[in-house]
Amino acid sequence: MPDYAQLLLLLFIMSPGGWLLFTARKRGEGDDPHCLMCGYNLTGLSSERCPECGETLDADMILKGSPSEMRWNRFWIGALLVLVPAAWVVLHYFLN
Numbered sequence: 001m002p003d004y005a006q007l008l009l010l011l012f013i014m015s016p017g018g019w020l021l022f023t024a025r026k027r028g029e030g031d032d033p034h035c036l037m038c039g040y041n042l043t044g045l046s047s048e049r050c051p052e053c054g055e056t057l058d059a060d061m062i063l064k065g066s067p068s069e070m071r072w073n074r075f076w077i078g079a080l081l082v083l084v085p086a087a088w089v090v091l092h093y094f095l096n
């Protein structure tokens, strides 16, 4: 029989963790066009293929601004906040 107050508390811990994970990837500032797949700078490029990854470049595949950067400290804190309670739930409710 699960203790709902505990589960609520876990959810309360996990939701900011999920938010941190979701916002870990930051889109940079700038106006240069970049390949959506690999982040290659496409400034001055006229061909319809990305020279780096070979992706066909229609308007949807071209990203304005510098490639997004990963904020790893944010990612790991978020991962910890999600995984530790999840592991606790598994240990507590499923392995006894």
Ligand SMILES: [Zn+2]
Residues within 6 Å of the ligand: 035, 036, 037, 038, 039, 040, 050, 051, 052, 053, 054, 055
């Ligand atoms: Zn590319």
